[in-house]
Structures are given as C-alpha cells and as structure tokens.
Amino acid sequence: MPLARPDTTQALHVRSTGMTSDAAPIAHVSPLVSRLSLVTTLEGLAGLEAGWRKLELTGARPHGVFQSFHWLHSWANTYAAPGCNEELCIIAGFRGEQLAFVWPLMKNASGPVKVLRWASEPLAQYGDILIAPAENPMEWLLAATELIRRLRNIDSIRLRHVRSDAIAAPFLRTAFRDGRLIEHAPWLDLSAFANDTAYEARYNSSQRKRRKKIRKGLEGKFGPLKFEMVKAGACNDAAMRQAIAEKCKWLDERGRQNRILGSSLLMDFLKGLSRAKGPPFELVTSRMTAGSTDLSWEIGLRFGTSHFGFITSHVNALTDYSPARLHMDYSQRRALTDGMTVFDLMVPHDTHKESWSSAAMETRDYHLALSPMGWAYGLIYLETLRPRLRAAYYRLPAKVLRLLRPFTGH
Numbered sequence: 501m502p503l504a505r506p507d508t509t510q511a512l513h514v515r516s517t518g519m520t521s522d523a524a525p526i527a528h529v530s531p532l533v534s535r536l537s538l539v540t541t542l543e544g545l546a547g548l549e550a551g552w553r554k555l556e557l558t559g560a561r562p563h564g565v566f567q568s569f570h571w572l573h574s575w576a577n578t579y580a581a582p583g584c585n586e587e588l589c590i591i592a593g594f595r596g597e598q599l600a601f602v603w604p605l606m607k608n609a610s611g612p613v614k615v616l617r618w619a620s621e622p623l624a625q626y627g628d629i630l631i632a633p634a635e636n637p638m639e640w641l642l643a644a645t646e647l648i649r650r651l652r653n654i655d656s657i658r659l660r661h662v663r664s665d666a667i668a669a670p671f672l673r674t675a676f677r678d679g680r681l682i683e684h685a686p687w688l689d690l691s692a693f694a695n696d697t698a699y700e701a702r703y704n705s706s707q708r709k710r711r712k713k714i715r716k717g718l719e720g721k722f723g724p725l726k727f728e729m730v731k732a733g734a735c736n737d738a739a740m741r742q743a744i745a746e747k748c749k750w751l752d753e754r755g756r757q758n759r760i761l762g763s764s765l766l767m768d769f770l771k772g773l774s775r776a777k778g779p780p781f782e783l784v785t786s787r788m789t790a791g792s793t794d795l796s797w798e799i800g801l802r803f804g805t806s807h808f809g810f811i812t813s814h815v816n817a818l819t820d821y822s823p824a825r826l827h828m829d830y831s832q833r834r835a836l837t838d839g840m841t842v843f844d845l846m847v848p849h850d851t852h853k854e855s856w857s858s859a860a861m862e863t864r865d866y867h868l869a870l871s872p873m874g875w876a877y878g879l880i881y882l883e884t885l886r887p888r889l890r891a892a893y894y895r896l897p898a899k900v901l902r903l904l905r906p907f908t909g910h
Contacts, residue, residue: 534600536647539590545576548592551599555630556780562842563663565803566624567604570776575620578769580606589616591644593635600632601640603668607654613877616648616657622760623769625808625846626685626863627659628666641671648870655874658882661685661847661863672866679865680883681890684849686857688832691841699836707855711829714822721821723791727830730785732774739785740770743797743813750816755897761811770799780804786834788827795823798831806842807835828856 539545552569565571580586586606593601604619618627631637648657659676662669663685693699703711719725730739748761760766774783782802788795796814800807809831814824832843845853849860867882869875 534593534595536601536643537592537594538647538651539592540588542576542581542588545573545588545590548590548599548602549573552602552630553778555599555602555632558633559631559635560803561628561665561667562804562806563626563666563844564628564630565781565801565806565808566618566620566626567602567628567630568781568803570773570778570781571624571801572604572619574769574772574776575623577772578765579620585609586619588619590619591647593640593644595632595635598632600635601637601644602630603641603644604629605657610658610877613655613873614653615874615877616654618659618661621660624661625810626661626663626666627668628662629668631667637667638671641668642675645675645868655869655871656877657868657870658865658878659867660865662866664862664864676866676868677878677883679867680887681865683847683863684860685847685863686845686849686853686860688843688845688856689841689858690832690836690843692858693836696833696836699833711826714826718790718795718821718823718826721790722793722795725788725790725826727786727788727827727834729834730787736774736785737767737771739787739797740774740799741767742794743785743799743811746797746816747811747813750813750819753816786827786831788823788830795821796827798827800831800835802840805840806844807838807840808844808846810846832856 539548549569556564556568560567576588580588586608589605589607591601591603591605592599605616606619606621607614607616609615618624621627629637629641631640645657648654657676658679659668659672660679661683662672690699693702715725730736744761744766748758751758751761770783774785776783780803784800784802786798786800788797794815795818797812798809799811799813801810802808809828812824812827814827835843843856845857847863865882867878869878
C-alpha cells in the first residue's frame with residue numbers, strides 16, 4: 501500500500517533538471533520524480549511508519565537504533581507532544597511514493613538561539629540518517645540542507661555524536677563545521693567469541709580472581725547470586741524505575757545531576773518503548789540480585805545483532821561491593837548467548853569501560869550556521885567556549901559541582 505502522505509509545510513520537487521522550488525535548481529538527484537517533505541506533527545510521523553520500518557531493515561547502519569521508528573515514535577509521543585519544548589522537524593525524502601530518505605531532527609532553543617538537533621538528543625547517543633540502498637546520501641543531504649535554509653526562525657544546525665562510520669559523516673565533514681569535540685565510543689566485538697568458554701578466556705588470572713572475590717563478597721553478605729532478564733510489563737517498569745532512582749543517587753553523590761534522568765518523562769518514554777514490539781528493535785532489562793536484595797540493573801537496547809548498554813545502574817549504597825563490574829560480565833555473556841555480535845558501551849569513553857571493550861569508535865560534533873546569531877553561536881560558543889568549559893567542569897571536585905548546579909543545570 502502507498503505510504504500515507506505526510507504533512508508538507510515545506511516541499512521541494514526533484515526532477516531530471518534538479519531539485520527546485522520557486523528558486524533555482526539546487527541539487528540533481530535522479531531522473532525519477534521525487535520530493536522532500538518537512539514533517540512536524542505526531543500524525544505526520546505516524547504516516548511514515550511503513551516506509552520507515554522498511555528503511556530500518558535495508559538502509560540503516562547497526563548503530564541506527566536511535567533512528568529506529570520504535571525509538572523516535574515513543575520519544576516524540578513523550579517529549580515532542582503539543583506544548584513541549586521540542587518540535588519535530590523530520591526531513592522525509594520520497595522516490596515516487598516510496599520513502600527513500602529520513603533525516604530525523606528536532607527544533608529547540610539554546611538561550612536565544614533556535615537550533616535543529618538530532619531528534620531525541622540527548623537521549624539519542626548517536627545521530628545518523630536512514631536512506632535506501634540505491635540512493636546517494638550526499639545528494640539527498642545537500643537537497644535537505646537547502647530546504648532547511650528556506651525555513652524561518654532557525655539559526656543553526658547542531659549535530660552531536662556523529663560516528664566516523666555514520667552514513668551522514670562524509671557529507672557533514674565537507675559541508676558543516678567541526679565542533680572541535682572528539683569523543684570515543686567503546687565497544688566489544690562479540691563475534692570474536694564462539695561461545696561462553698571463549699569469552700571467559702579473554703580474562704587474565706587477576707581479572708578472574710577479582711570477579712570471584714566480588715561474587716564471594718556479595719553472596720557472603722546477602723545470599724545466592726542471580727542474574728535474570730526481567731519480564732516485560734509491570735515487572736520491567738518497576739525494575740527500570742529502581743535503576744533510574746539508584747543512578748540518580750550515584751550521580752548526586754558525585755555532584756552530577758542529570759535533568760533527563762531526573763525527569764518523570766523518562767519513565768513514560770521507557771515504558772512506551774518497552775512495549776514497542778517487532779524487529780529489529782527491542783528494549784531489554786537485566787537485573788542482578790543476591791538473596792532477596794536487588795544489586796544492579798541494565799536497561800539495554802538491541803537493534804539487529806547490536807546490544808547497547810543504555811542505562812547501567814547499581815544500588816548506590818553497595819558501590820564498595822562492585823556489583824556493576826559483575827553485572828557487566830553477565831550482561832555481555834547473555835548478549836553473546838542471544839546472538840549479539842556487538843556490545844556497545846557508547847560515549848563517553850570512561851576508564852572503567854576499557855576492560856569491557858575491544859575497540860572504540862570516534863565521534864565528532866558538527867554545526868552549520870544559518871543566521872548571524874547562528875554564526876556567533878557556532879564559532880564563539882560551540883568551537884571555543886564550550887570545549888574549554890566542558891573540560892574544566894569535568895575536572896572539578898564533587899563539592900564544587902554541587903554549588904554550580906543552579907547555573908549548569910546538571
């Protein structure tokens with residue numbers, strides 16, 4: 501069946517002579533009739549579902565979980581509903597009646613600056629586009645950027661955490677400015693292990709002794725250890741709620757609050773996401789207990805054969821027992837058993853993640869000014885002040901960070 505026509509507050513049509521509106525041609529795409537549409541409503545997003553899901557299976561990279569329809573639809577219903585601060589701004593490209601290209605963006609404000617970002621940021625850890633296999637991403641992105649230039653009240657496009665292997669990366673490297681913030685996302689290649697025995701062999705003797713000591717300490721204090729995947733529904737909701745509460749306690753003790761984790765909207769989003777069914781997306785929650793005591797959790801995302809450790813958490817009062825270290829071991833083993841080939845720990849590249857990964861993927865931030873305000877925002881703040889402020893912030897002790905909370909929002 502043809503896709504439902506999305507809302508088209510702005511549209512450009514592509515013909516053999518190029519992509520045109522009332523202005524001159526701006527990009528050649530193909531001899532076939534095509535169009536770009538701007539989707540700004542929940543109804544418009546829902547109308548893209550069939551084509552979007554098809555692109556997930558044929559035109560998304562393994563890291564595309566944060567551009568999956570399940571993810572974006574659940575996020576939009578929670579964070580981009582009427583009256584919310586975020587506004588959908590999804591660029592959808594059609595080849596005839598078939599969805600061929602999606603650039604999922606949202607519009608919000610950074611002070612007085614109106615900015616387009618990856619939709620669902622900062623919950624989304626990676627940003628990218630979806631595109632049909634036969635299409636040219638450079639041409640579609642060029643045409644979509646020209647469409648965005650025609651929109652009003654947008655000062656800048658700011659795209660964070662673009663992986664080096666992202667479909668959009670070659671275009672952004674040439675057409676956008678580098679935000680001068682390089683990060684690395686650690687990941688473990690599970691395909692290197694034929695089975696659980698092979699996974700166990702990756703540890704050296706001291707690491708094995710460390711895990712044995714952790715388990716012995718926990719079982720001696722609380723009882724037999726158990727690792728389980730939590731059943732979907734009310735049980736999973738309760739586990740996720742506990743995980744987030746303990747994560748907030750852990751951050752608070754270190755002077756680092758997180759507005760997203762501390763918001764009630766997060767649970768609404770995760771509950772909706774956990775009930776979204778159908779490949780290639782799945783939300784999975786694991787829990788580790790000792791006797792009758794809950795110890796740790798992981799809210800994971802799976803996309804195809806890639807597992808993403810989205811939120812990891814443990815009982816803050818039990819930090820000295822190191823339950824999180826043991827939980828990660830069990831989680832990676834379970835992912836291997838379930839047929840996952842990648843276990844992605846995502847940005848930032850914290851020291852504690854190194855022993856759980858075999859490689860790291862570089863990510864960069866990019867931006868493009870669309871107005872004088874956007875130019876100042878990009879060059880003065882994004883490229884100059886922000887990297888320095890960020891580096892200074894993460895060097896501060898917890899006591900000072902608590903004093904700065906009213907001013908930083910963290």
